Amino acid sequence: MAHDDADPAYPAHWEADVLLLDGTAARLRPIRPSDAELLVEFYARVSPESKYKRFFASYPTLSDRDVDRFSRVDYHNRVALIVTLAQDMVAVGRFDKVSDDEAEVAFLVQDDQQGRGVGQLLLEHLAQAGRECGVARFVAEMLPQNTRMSQTFNSAGYRIADGVNDEVLTVTLVLDHTETSVGVMLSREHRAEARSMQRLLSPSSVAVIGASRRSDTVGSRLVRNLVLGGYAGKVYVVNPAADSVAGMPAYDSVEEIPGGVELAIVAVPAESMDDVVLGCAANGVHGLVVVSSGFSETGEEGKQRQRTLVGLARSYGLRLVGPNCLGVINTAEEVSLNASLVPSMPPQGRVGFFSQSGALGVTILETVSRRGLGLSTFVSAGNRADVSVNDLLQYWEEDSATEVVLLYLESIGNPRKFSRIARRVARQKPIVAVRSGLTTQGVPMGHEVTSPVAPQSAIDALFGQAGVIQVDTLEDMFDVGQLVAHQPLPNGRRIAVIGNSDALGLLTADFAAAAGLRVEHMASLGADARGADFERALVAAMAADVDAVVAVYIPLLDTRAEEVANVLASVGSRCDKPLVSTFLAAKGVPELLRVPYEATGAGRGSVPSYRTPEAAVRALARVVEHSRWLQRPPGARRSFTDIDKAAGRRIVDRCLRASPGGAELLAEETSALLGSYGIDVVPVTPATTLDEAIAAGAAAGWDVALKATAERVRQRPDLAHVWRTIGGPDDMLAAWTNLTAIIDDPEHAAFVVQPMAPPGIPLTIAALEDPLFGPIVAFGMAGAPSELLGDVAYRIPPLTDADAADLVREVRAAPLLFGYRGSEVVDVRSVEEIVLRLAQLKDDLPSVQALDLELVLAGAQGAAVLRATGRVLPVPSTRTDDFTRRLSNPAASAGIALGRRTASG
Numbered sequence: 001m002a003h004d005d006a007d008p009a010y011p012a013h014w015e016a017d018v019l020l021l022d023g024t025a026a027r028l029r030p031i032r033p034s035d036a037e038l039l040v041e042f043y044a045r046v047s048p049e050s051k052y053k054r055f056f057a058s059y060p061t062l063s064d065r066d067v068d069r070f071s072r073v074d075y076h077n078r079v080a081l082i083v084t085l086a087q088d089m090v091a092v093g094r095f096d097k098v099s100d101d102e103a104e105v106a107f108l109v110q111d112d113q114q115g116r117g118v119g120q121l122l123l124e125h126l127a128q129a130g131r132e133c134g135v136a137r138f139v140a141e142m143l144p145q146n147t148r149m150s151q152t153f154n155s156a157g158y159r160i161a162d163g164v165n166d167e168v169l170t171v172t173l174v175l176d177h178t179e180t181s182v183g184v185m186l187s188r189e190h191r192a193e194a195r196s197m198q199r200l201l202s203p204s205s206v207a208v209i210g211a212s213r214r215s216d217t218v219g220s221r222l223v224r225n226l227v228l229g230g231y232a233g234k235v236y237v238v239n240p241a242a243d244s245v246a247g248m249p250a251y252d253s254v255e256e257i258p259g260g261v262e263l264a265i266v267a268v269p270a271e272s273m274d275d276v277v278l279g280c281a282a283n284g285v286h287g288l289v290v291v292s293s294g295f296s297e298t299g300e301e302g303k304q305r306q307r308t309l310v311g312l313a314r315s316y317g318l319r320l321v322g323p324n325c326l327g328v329i330n331t332a333e334e335v336s337l338n339a340s341l342v343p344s345m346p347p348q349g350r351v352g353f354f355s356q357s358g359a360l361g362v363t364i365l366e367t368v369s370r371r372g373l374g375l376s377t378f379v380s381a382g383n384r385a386d387v388s389v390n391d392l393l394q395y396w397e398e399d400s401a402t403e404v405v406l407l408y409l410e411s412i413g414n415p416r417k418f419s420r421i422a423r424r425v426a427r428q429k430p431i432v433a434v435r436s437g438l439t440t441q442g443v444p445m446g447h448e449v450t451s452p453v454a455p456q457s458a459i460d461a462l463f464g465q466a467g468v469i470q471v472d473t474l475e476d477m478f479d480v481g482q483l484v485a486h487q488p489l490p491n492g493r494r495i496a497v498i499g500n501s502d503a504l505g506l507l508t509a510d511f512a513a514a515a516g517l518r519v520e521h522m523a524s525l526g527a528d529a530r531g532a533d534f535e536r537a538l539v540a541a542m543a544a545d546v547d548a549v550v551a552v553y554i555p556l557l558d559t560r561a562e563e564v565a566n567v568l569a570s571v572g573s574r575c576d577k578p579l580v581s582t583f584l585a586a587k588g589v590p591e592l593l594r595v596p597y598e599a600t601g602a603g604r605g606s607v608p609s610y611r612t613p614e615a616a617v618r619a620l621a622r623v624v625e626h627s628r629w630l631q632r633p634p635g636a637r638r639s640f641t642d643i644d645k646a647a648g649r650r651i652v653d654r655c656l657r658a659s660p661g662g663a664e665l666l667a668e669e670t671s672a673l674l675g676s677y678g679i680d681v682v683p684v685t686p687a688t689t690l691d692e693a694i695a696a697g698a699a700a701g702w703d704v705a706l707k708a709t710a711e712r713v714r715q716r717p718d719l720a721h722v723w724r725t726i727g728g729p730d731d732m733l734a735a736w737t738n739l740t741a742i743i744d745d746p747e748h749a750a751f752v753v754q755p756m757a758p759p760g761i762p763l764t765i766a767a768l769e770d771p772l773f774g775p776i777v778a779f780g781m782a783g784a785p786s787e788l789l790g791d792v793a794y795r796i797p798p799l800t801d802a803d804a805a806d807l808v809r810e811v812r813a814a815p816l817l818f819g820y821r822g823s824e825v826v827d828v829r830s831v832e833e834i835v836l837r838l839a840q841l842k843d844d845l846p847s848v849q850a851l852d853l854e855l856v857l858a859g860a861q862g863a864a865v866l867r868a869t870g871r872v873l874p875v876p877s878t879r880t881d882d883f884t885r886r887l888s889n890p891a892a893s894a895g896i897a898l899g900r901r902t903a904s905g
Contacts, residue, residue: 009075014129016886017314021117021188023196023286024085024317025887028125031080031092036071038082042089047111053146054108056168070094076133081125083118086281086316093122095129101136105173107149117188119152121885124185127175128884138173157181177883186420189885190394196319197395200287200387201330201377203262204233206339207254207285209276210267210292211237211245218291219267220246221341222327226265229338229345236261253279260284265327265339270294270302273309273323281316288313289339290322291358296383297324310385314887319391325382326361331375332401340380349374350604351485352402354392356410357436358382364408364474371588372606373482376401388413388888393421397428404485406477407433407468413888415459416774419466419796426467427634430484430626433468434477435459454770454794461794462773465803467629469622479619482589482608487578489627490548495620496521496541499552500529504582508550508613515621520546527555531563538571538579547624550616551581551607565592573605578623580616583609635802638836640678645844648676652847655872662849662873670870674851677841679834681865684709684752690736694729696753702727703756706735708749709867717784721749725756757866760859761816761826765834766852767797767842769873775842777835781813782855797843804832804839817858830863831856849873 015029031039043051043062051059062070073080073094080094090110095103105126109118130138142149144167153171157180206226211219219239223246226235237245240252251257254264254276264285266276270292280288295306306323313320321328327340331348338345342361346368353368353375355361361380368375376399379392389407396402405425412418422431463470469484471477495517499505502524509519521544523537534551541549553564561584572579573595583590586609593607610616651673655663665673671681684707685700687693697704708714708721720742723735740746762782770776773796780792793810795803808814808831817826834856842848848870855867 011075011129014081014125016125016884017888018083018121018885019189019192019196019887020121021115021192021195023192023194023199023319024116025196025314025319026090026118026121026317027084027315028081028121028886029084030075031071031073031082031094033068033072035082035089036067038084038089039067039071039092042092042110043108045110046108050108050111050114053143053149054106056141056143079126079129079133081122081129083113083122084315085113091118091122093119093126095126095135095138097133097135098139101134103130103135103138105138105140107152109148114148117192119148120155120188123152123156124884127173131175136175138175140171140173142169142171143167144169155184157184182883185883185885190397190421192885193391193394194398196287197387197391200263200289200319200321201328201337201379201395202332202335203286203337205236205259205261206231206233206263206265206337207236207238207251207257207261208265208267209238209254209280211239211242211250213239213242213245217267218341221343222265222267222291222339223248225338225340225343230336231338232334232336233262254285255279255282257283262286263339264288266290267292270305270323273305274312277309277312277316277318280318285318287319288321289325289327290320290382291325291327291341292322293324295323295385306383306385313386320386321379322382323385324358326355326358326380328380329365329375329378331377340378344369346378347372347374349376349485350401350403351375351406351481352392352396352399352404353378353406353408354389355380355408356382356384356389357408360408360474367474367478371478371482372591372594373478373485373588384411384413386887390414390417390421393418393425393431397421397425403429404481405429405431406481407431408436408474408477409433410436412772415462415772416796419462422463422466422468423634426626427630430489430623431466431468432471432477432480432484433463434471434474454768454773454776457790457792458770458773458776458778458794458796462796464629465795467626469626471622475615476619476622478588479608479610479615480622483578483580483619483623484626486589486595486604486606486608487572487580488576489630490578490620490624491627491631492547493517493624494520494546494548495617496523496544496546496549497552498523498525498534498537498541498549499582500525500527500534501552501554504552504554504613508552508582508617511614511617512550512621515617517617517621517624520544529564530560531567534564535567535571538567542571542575542577542579546577548578548580548620550613550620551579551583552613553581553583554585562592565590568607569593569595569605572607578620579607580620581607581609582611582613582616583607585611587611632806633802635800635805637798637800638833640837640840642678643837643840644676648673648841648845651676652845652872656847656874659872660874662871665870665872670851670868673848673870674838674841674853674865674868677837679837679841679853679865681868682754682757684754687751687753688747690733693736693751693753694732697726697729697732700753700755704753705756706732706739707752707754708739708743708746709752710748710750713743713749754866757857757864758859758861760857760863763831763856763858763863764852764854765831765838765856766850767838767848768850769842769846769848769875774846775839777807777839777842779807779835780811781816786811786813795839797839799836799839801832801836804835807835808832824860826858827860827862828858831858834863834865846875847872 018028077097082089083091090113093107095105097103107119208222211223236257237248237250239250242250264280296303330337342365358380497508505524525533589606595605685696704726706723713721726732743749764782766778775797777795780786791811793807795807819825850871853865853868857864
C-alpha cells in the first residue's frame with residue numbers, strides 16, 4: 001500500500017485486513033498525519049456519551065491542536081491505530097508510554113460499530129505493537145459506567161489488576177501471552193471467519209452481475225444454474241443493456257436492486273470490476289464470487305489488478321471468492337445454492353469440498369456425482385486472492401451438515417495457520433488432501449508463491465502433524481473420501497478378507513501386507529457363492545478379532561449381484577467396523593450398495609466399492625493411519641521454569657545491533673543463547689599449537705578430545721578429524737601428530753579441545769525460520785548416511801510432548817535409540833527435552849534464522865550437545881500466524897507451492 005506520508009518510521013507491517021465478529025472485513029492500520037480530516041469526521045459521528053466516557057468530560061469537538069496531537073505519533077513512544085470501513089474511520093486506539101515498559105491505553109469506537117469486536121481487535125494489535133516497542137504493561141483509566149470498555153479488557157484473557165480511585169476505575173494489563181489470551185484470540189478469529197463464510201454460502205438473495213440474454217454466455221449460465229438448482233432465495237440479474245434476462249427483470253446496476261443483496265456473482269470484464277465492487281458496497285452486499293478471468297493468471301498487469309480488487313473489496317467490508325473461479329455450491333435443502341458454472345447440483349451429502357482449480361472443478365464435481373459421494377458445500381477458490389482453505393476449515397468445523405472435508409490444494413497462503421486449524425478440525429472431521437505438482441513443483445497459474453527454505457518433506461510433516469490424510473492423486477482422494485464419508489473409522493490394522501475368488505483373495509492379502517495391514521481372518525467362498533454365503537461369512541468376520549473387513553465379489557456371470565449387494569449393504573449399514581468392497585470392479589458407491597441419504601440423514605452405511613483390491617486396501621491403510629493419529633493423545637506443552645526468554649532476546653538484539661543485516665553467531669554467543677533456554681553446550685577451547693592444546697587439556701582435567709572443526713574437514717566422511725580419550729600430554733602429542741599428518745593444511749583446520757562426553761548415538765537437532773512456515777524443528781542421526789538418505793523428521797512449533805516423542809521416533813534409524821542389536825537404550829526423554837526447549841526458543845525468537853545442534857551425543861545417562869552453530873537475521877514483519885488476527889495480505893506473496901520433489905529434484 002502506498003503511503004502519502006514519506007515517513008521512514010511508519011510501521012507498514014502493522015497494517016492488517018481484519019474481520020469483525022459478524023464476518024465483515026475492515027482495515028486496521030497506524031494513523032498518519034494525513035488522516036487529520038478522517039479523524040475530525042469520525043469524531044463528529046461519535047455520540048456525546050461516548051466522548052464523555054473517553055475524556056471524562058464534555059468534549060464536543062477537537063481543536064486543531066488536538067487533531068495534530070492525535071494524528072501525529074512517533075510509532076514507538078506514542079502509537080495510534082485506526083480501523084476504517086468504506087474509507088471512513090470508525091475507531092481509534094492508542095497508547096502513550098509513561099515509562100520504558102508501561103503505557104496508557106485508550107479507545108474510541110463509533111457508536112454504530114460498538115459490539116462488533118472492534119475494541120478487542122484494537123487491543124490485540126496495540127498489544128502486539130507495544131511488545132515490539134518494549135511495553136510490558138498497559139494501564140487504562142475508565143469510568144465505572146463504561147461497561148463496553150470494561151468488557152473489552154475483561155475478555156482479553158490477559159492478567160488484569162484493577163482498582164478504584166476517585167470514582168475512576170484503573171485497569172492494568174500485563175502483555176505477556178497467556179494460554180487464556182491466545183485462546184480468546186483464536187476463538188474470536190474462528191467465530192469471525194466461520195461467520196464470514198456462512199454469509200457467503202447461505203445468502204438470502206443473490207445478484208448475477210453480467211447476466212446476458214445469450215444462452216452461450218457465462219452470465220446466462222450462472223442465472224440458469226441458480227434457477228434450475230432450486231435456489232431458495234431471491235435471484236436478481238444485472239445487465240444495463242437488457243430489459244430482462246431469463247424472464248426476470250434486469251437492473252442497470254446492483255445499486256438499483258431494492259431491499260439489498262447479500263451475495264453477488266460477478267461475470268464482467270476484469271477492467272470493470274472496480275465499479276462493480278463500489279456498486280455492491282453501496283447496496284450492502286456481503287460477499288463476491290468472481291468467476292471473471294483476466295487477473296493474476298494473465299501476468300504482472302493482471303496481478304496488480306487483482307491486488308486492487310481485493311484491497312477495494314476489503315476496504316468496503318466484502319469477502320471475495322476468486323477471481324477466475326468456478327463458484328460456490330450449498331446443497332442444503334433450505335438453501336440449494338448453485339452459484340457456479342456447474343450445470344447440475346451434486347447430490348446432497350456429508351462432504352465439504354475445497355478446490356483451488358476452477359478448470360478441474362467441473363471434472364471433480366462430475367466424479368463426485370458418478371461415485372455417489374454427496375456434498376454439503378463446494379467452493380472453488382480460483383486465484384485464491386481472499387477466501388482460502390483456512391477460511392473454509394473454520395466454517396466446516398462448525399457446520400453440522402459437513403462431517404468430512406476434501407481438499408484439492410495447489411498452494412497454501414498461511415501454512416502455519418493451516419496447521420493449527422487443521423489439527424483442531426481433523427480431531428472431529430477427517431480431512432483428505434491431494435496436492436498438485438508432485439514432480440514438477442510447478443507454480444499454479446494465478447498464485448503468487450514464496451519458495452520455502454524448508455524442504456518438501458517439511459510440508460509432509462505439516463500435513464501429518466495436523467492429522468490430514470495425504471494422498472497423491474484425485475482418484476486416491478475419492479477412494480479415501482468415500483470410505484470416511486460412509487463407513488466408521490477402524491480401530492487398528494487387523495483386517496478380514498471375504499471373497500468368491502481365491503486368486504483375488506491372495507492378492508488382497510499381499511496388497512494388505514504391503515500397505516502395513518495385517519490379515520487375521522480369511523474366507524474363500526468359491527465362485528458360485530450366493531448372498532446367504534456372503535452373509536454368514538461377513539457376520540462371522542465382523543464378530544472376529546479384526547478392525548475392518550474387505551469383501552471381494554467378481555462373479556463369472558452377473559446373476560447374483562443384486563442379492564450379494566443387498567447383503568453387503570445390510571451388513572455395512574448396521575456394523576460398527578468399516579466394510580469396503582471390490583464389487584463387480586465398480587468404482588465409487590454403486591447404486592446397489594447405497595444407503596439412501598434420507599434414510600439415515602447422512603448416507604452413513606453405504607459400502608464403497610473399488611475397481612481393484614489394491615485400491616481398497618490402499619484407501620483402508622490411509623484411514624487406519626488417521627485413526628491411529630486420533631488415538632494418540634495430543635499431548636501437552638511443557639513449561640520450563642528455568643528458561644530466560646528476556647536474556648535470549650537481549651543476546652539476539654545485541655547481535656543484530658552489531659550486524660543489522662544479520663550474521664553468523666560466534667561460538668560463545670550460540671552457547672549463551674542456547675543456555676538461556678536451558679540447553680548446555682559442552683565448552684571448547686581453541687588450540688592453534690600443540691602447546692595450547694596441552695594447556696587446554698590440562699585445564700579441563702584431561703579425558704578430552706582434539707577436534708578439527710573447519711567445515712571442509714568435518715564434513716568429509718573419509719577424513720578422520722577427531723582424536724578421543726586423551727588422558728595426558730603424551731596422548732595429546734600423539735593426537736596432534738596423527739591429525740596434522742592426515743589433514744591437508746592443518747594450520748587452518750581450526751583445532752579445539754573439548755572434554756569427553758559419555759558415549760552415545762550421534763544426533764543432529766536443528767531449528768530454522770521459514771518465510772511462510774515460521775519456525776521448523778528437524779531431527780535426525782548425525783552423519784553422511786542419514787543426510788544422503790534424507791532420514792530427517794520435521795515438526796512445526798509450538799510442540800507438545802507427544803509431538804517431540806513422535807519426531808524422535810519417526811526417523812528410520814530410530815531403533816538405534818532403543819537397544820538395537822543389544823546396545824544400551826538411550827535416555828530418549830533427555831533428547832525430547834532438548835527438542836522441546838529448542839522448539840520454544842525458535843517459536844519465541846523469530847530473528848534467530850537458524851540454530852543447528854550439529855552433534856548431540858545421546859546415551860543411557862542423558863544427552864550432551866557437543867557442537868552448535870547459529871545465525872540471526874532481522875525479521876522485517878510479523879509471522880504469518882502471530883498473536884493478532886489478520887487476513888492474508890493480497891499485496892504480498894500469497895502462498896507456498898505444494899508439489900513434492902522427485903528423488904533427483
